Amino acid sequence: MPFQCELNLDCLLSVGSFQLFMNTIRYYPLAGLAFLLIYFWRKDYFQKFRIQSKDPVRSKIVFEIRQSAVTLFVFSLIGFSVFVLSRVGILKRNLYGDPDMYGGIPYLIFSFVLVTIWHETWFYWAHRIMHHRKIYSWVHLTHHKSVNPSPLAAYNFSFTEAIFEALYLPIFVQIVPMYFPLLIFHTFYAMILNIYFHSGIELYPKGFTDHPVFKWINTSTHHNLHHQKFNGNYSLYFNFWDRIMGTNFPYYEESFEEVVRKKESFVLNKNTIIQ
Ligand SMILES: [Zn+2]
Ligand SMILES: [Zn+2]
Numbered sequence: 001m002p003f004q005c006e007l008n009l010d011c012l013l014s015v016g017s018f019q020l021f022m023n024t025i026r027y028y029p030l031a032g033l034a035f036l037l038i039y040f041w042r043k044d045y046f047q048k049f050r051i052q053s054k055d056p057v058r059s060k061i062v063f064e065i066r067q068s069a070v071t072l073f074v075f076s077l078i079g080f081s082v083f084v085l086s087r088v089g090i091l092k093r094n095l096y097g098d099p100d101m102y103g104g105i106p107y108l109i110f111s112f113v114l115v116t117i118w119h120e121t122w123f124y125w126a127h128r129i130m131h132h133r134k135i136y137s138w139v140h141l142t143h144h145k146s147v148n149p150s151p152l153a154a155y156n157f158s159f160t161e162a163i164f165e166a167l168y169l170p171i172f173v174q175i176v177p178m179y180f181p182l183l184i185f186h187t188f189y190a191m192i193l194n195i196y197f198h199s200g201i202e203l204y205p206k207g208f209t210d211h212p213v214f215k216w217i218n219t220s221t222h223h224n225l226h227h228q229k230f231n232g233n234y235s236l237y238f239n240f241w242d243r244i245m246g247t248n249f250p251y252y253e254e255s256f257e258e259v260v261r262k263k264e265s266f267v268l269n270k271n272t273i274i275q
């Protein structure tokens with residue numbers, strides 16, 4: 001595995017290219033595919049799932065694609081720097097390649113749950129701080145240029161915000177040792193969910209946000225509303241921090257139901273026409 005080599009030119013080249021390749025090769029094709037499916041190839045099919053009826057603006061999409069490259073570069077740079085710092089002894093070497101270390105499956109599950117909770121907490125509070133008026137314009141404004149985001153807005157961050165978005169992971173790994181493939185999987189599902197939250201479509205069913213269990217999970221509508229209205233709905237995977245801190249938009253559940261109702265009436269109208 002690329003993180004296991006020692007500090008020499010070959011090793012640095014392989015770690016650097018792994019970082020760039022892994023980040024870039026999974027993001028652009030997946031976010032691009034989601035974009036093409038929803039807004040071009042299967043536009044008619046996905047119309048009923050759309051949260052906002054207008055298409056994302058072309059110039060904004062070009063901006064999102066360009067700015068995502070900045071984010072991918074920052075993510076790779078941080079991964080590379082963490083590797084170097086761990087080799088010169090400044091950071092701990094806490095990534096491991098043997099799944100049976102630390103007791104196997106129970107520890108893998110434990111570290112996976114913990115990194116998810118930590119990411120959620122880091123994201124919520126960092127996001128709230130980034131909305132402070134003294135910081136907002138030079139850190140977070142770039143991300144909010146997309147009022148009607150496309151899947152390619154998932155990594156639309158300023159250089160500074162990209163650093164904050166990535167920093168939670170090296171901090172976590174300094175405290176909790178992680179199985180390297182599990183860490184890659186964590187970053188992968190975080191990216192997939194992020195693309196979904198910016199896709200502009202809602203796939204969850206009616207009643208999701210009122211359900212005693214599912215209401216704690218975030219929907220695509222939740223983050224889409226954040227892009228439309230700015231000061232509320234800050235959380236990431238779960239609707240935990242927003243609920244207990246009272247920062248959900250008061251009309252969140254209502255807006256979600258409206259999006260789902262639109263989908264149902266779309267299907268109903270289509271069936272009526274066919275009959
Ligand atoms: Zn966003
Ligand atoms: Zn925000």
